[in-house]
Amino acid sequence: MSSLVVTSRDAAITTITLNRPDKRNALNVELLEQLCAAVRSAESDASQRILVLRGAGTVFCSGLDLAEAGTPDFAQRSAGFVQEALHRLATTRLITIAAVQGAAIAGGAGLMSACDFSLATRDAKFGYPEVRRGLVPALIMTFLRRQVRERDARELLLLGKLFDAEHAHQIGLLNRVVADSAALEIEVRTIISSLLQGGPSALAETKKLLGELWPAPLAGDLERAHAHHLGARNSPEALDGVAAFNEKRAPKWAGGD
Numbered sequence: 001m002s003s004l005v006v007t008s009r010d011a012a013i014t015t016i017t018l019n020r021p022d023k024r025n026a027l028n029v030e031l032l033e034q035l036c037a038a039v040r041s042a043e044s045d046a047s048q049r050i051l052v053l054r055g056a057g058t059v060f061c062s063g064l065d066l067a068e069a070g071t072p073d074f075a076q077r078s079a080g081f082v083q084e085a086l087h088r089l090a091t092t093r094l095i096t097i098a099a100v101q102g103a104a105i106a107g108g109a110g111l112m113s114a115c116d117f118s119l120a121t122r123d124a125k126f127g128y129p130e131v132r133r134g135l136v137p138a139l140i141m142t143f144l145r146r147q148v149r150e151r152d153a154r155e156l157l158l159l160g161k162l163f164d165a166e167h168a169h170q171i172g173l174l175n176r177v178v179a180d181s182a183a184l185e186i187e188v189r190t191i192i193s194s195l196l197q198g199g200p201s202a203l204a205e206t207k208k209l210l211g212e213l214w215p216a217p218l219a220g221d222l223e224r225a226h227a228h229h230l231g232a233r234n235s236p237e238a239l240d241g242v243a244a245f246n247e248k249r250a251p252k253w254a255g256g257d
Contacts (some may be wrong), residue, residue: 005034006056007041012049013192014042014094021057026065027107029074032081039088049200050192051094053115060100060124061108066133066242075233082107082139083226089114090143090218091211093204095195099188100124100174101181105162110140112173113147116207119176119187120165126173127162134241134251136232138225146214148172 006017016038018025025031042048055061064082068074089096089111098104098112100120105127112118120126128144130137137144137157144153152171156163165177178184195203211218232238237253244251 003034004028004031005038007038009042009045009048012047012196013052014038014045014048014050015052015054016042018053018055018061021055021059023065024059024062024103025055025057025108026062026067027078027082028065028068029077029081031065032078032085036081036084036088039085039092043088043092043094048094049203050195051089051092051096052188052192053089053096053098053111055101055108057102059102059108060098060104060120061111062103063106063108066245069233069242076230079139079226079230079233082110082229083222086110086114086139086143087219087222091208093207095203095207097188097191099184101184103127106130106137107140109173110137110143113140113143117191118174119178119184119191120168120174121180121184122165122177123180124165124168125162126165126168127160128156129160129162131158132160132241132251133245134232134235134237134239134253136228138228138232139222142218142221142225144173 004020006019008015018031020026020031042051069078096115097117098115100112100118101124103125104112106129109126109128128137128140141157148171165174168174169177176187178187241251
């Protein structure tokens with residue numbers, strides 16, 4: 001198995017890097033499977049306290065691999081791994097930090113949103129273009145609705161437009177926006193330094209309680225979202241929307257021109 005996810009450890013810190021830069025770190029089944037395994041491994045190591053999630057190359061993550069998503073055989077496996085990756089990042093005892101450069105689109109923005117902290121360079125772009133591919137951003141919605149106002153969520157999800165880091169910060173998707181990649185490294189280290197001053201058990205229990213105090217449990221929300229996500233993935237509309245993206249043409253929506 002090729003290393004589509006690279007893991008390194010430095011004292012109490014695990015860094016997980018999505019390592020598919022030639023595909024803008026698009027989420028195929030193999031990468032998602034390796035990501036889930038990497039998070040499990042880090043959490044099982046009692047010496048680890050913090051997990052930093054990065055993307056190799058110029059883009060954090062461009063979302064689902066639509067070339068693979070166009071193959072129905074992969075739909076169920078892919079959806080399952082997306083759900084697992086989001087759940088593991090959100091519920092691990094480790095404090096998670098997403099360091100975003102370039103872009104975090106669709107599922108990439110979902111991975112970012114599942115982390116405890118999200119930081120990005122000023123030139124980074126974000127977006128949830130699923131509806132333009134005939135897909136339903138259900139799994140991502142589980143986190144988005146916890147972090148932004150309803151009006152903002154509706155605009156992001158229904159319009160499917162790209163937006164910049166300043167807007168992402170303004171509506172609550174980002175903790176920090178920094179000038180460039182060098183400043184991003186400094187900010188990551190600054191947050192890590194502050195986190196290491198907290199008691200490991202106290203931090204883990206605080207994170208756990210934050211999740212439990214939400215009116216609806218995350219696991220239940222993800223299960224409901226998974227059903228909607230998978231239903232859309234297998235629909236004729238999604239099959240044509242994904243094919244249109246891969247073929248660089250406009251989709252042929254039913255009832256359209």
